[in-house]
Amino acid sequence: MRSELKKQRHRQLIELISTNPLMTDEEIAASLGVSMSTVRLDRGILSIPELRERMRTMAEQATSRLKSLRAEEVVGELLELEPDGWALSVLNTTRDMAFRHTNLVGDYYIYAQAATLAIATIDREMVVVGSARLRYRRAAFVGERILARSKVGTYKGDKYVVSVHTRVGDREVFVGRFVVVAKNSEELA
Amino acid sequence: MRSELKKQRHRQLIELISTNPLMTDEEIAASLGVSMSTVRLDRGILSIPELRERMRTMAEQATSRLKSLRAEEVVGELLELEPDGWALSVLNTTRDMAFRHTNLVGDYYIYAQAATLAIATIDREMVVVGSARLRYRRAAFVGERILARSKVGTYKGDKYVVSVHTRVGDREVFVGRFVVVAKNSEELA
DNA sequence: CTGGTGTTATGACCTGCTACTAACTACTTT
């Protein structure tokens, strides 16, 4: 059957385009040893868009990906704050926070929310994270609303211990104990 | 002077294309209130390539980023990698990584670099951070190149201990011990 | 009024296609 060859060629075509989406029909034709007409027929059958269309969608995805790890998004939204006591923030997760090609939210987004919340809880001018212990309990998924709750524990002088519990619904996602340090703005380096 | 208007328009053009690189000359012309000829002249003077060229380079960058799964997921740039051994990455810091209104780099950028590097070091399909201990030693400033070096320590079954040392020049900025867990892609929630 | 700068218009050409028609090949069915 010649239709066997055809199916084989279709598989090759899909393989070819997925590994190198930037080939013109001419190059594909040469690579598969058939005419451009055939390549175009095949692309039509398999509904693979033309090169420019493929480039366009890739370029669009590229721009949207460049916007990742923007500070405003990372911090989440502060809902409640009792200075030097406790605070609550929510982070609405989006696809570009995903880890690899999964639906899982990258751990550093969860960290960023928790760490910035810990700092925001302390009512001093200049506060930085000194050290921390973290535990990730369960995964959070893209689209979920992540709630973080901080509570100030003990403090000695300029050092405060702030614990942060992060959850999605009633699922505990993350627990962290942050030691944050209030600095006089001179002593930085 | 009319050449003032021209310079002004050139600035607008650059602004326009940098915020939205996917505009055709026709759209740009409409947006600037001049003819397509003028837009093309201006693009020529400013040596801004045509739409397709812009899409093409964006698409190429996107593919080259996807070619190595590991490189893509690292915050910063992966410089060297010995799978299951050690790795090295650099993060060029920019103003938008600053903490509040200072020149200090936000701690979560440093965390993100370290955590993603730790994960990239482990040569398994699906790896997530389970827990971590962190210590921030010195501040890093906007504009500095931050180097992170990971080293795999002990491991038991699916758990690996990866330590990461982060420095700027010979100044130690951060030390972290990450316990990362390799998952079978089913057991996620 | 003449020259120089800036802007627009026009037309020929290019790439990488789409959409269509016509024809040719190989293989099967009647």
Place this chain on the structure above:
DNA sequence: AAAGTAGTTAGTAGCAGGTCATAACACCAG
């Protein structure tokens, strides 16, 4: 053997989004 059919190829017209060269204008200064 004749007819039918699936698969392939060639060729044409047209489109988008340009390049490049040339020409024609508008406007202002000296």
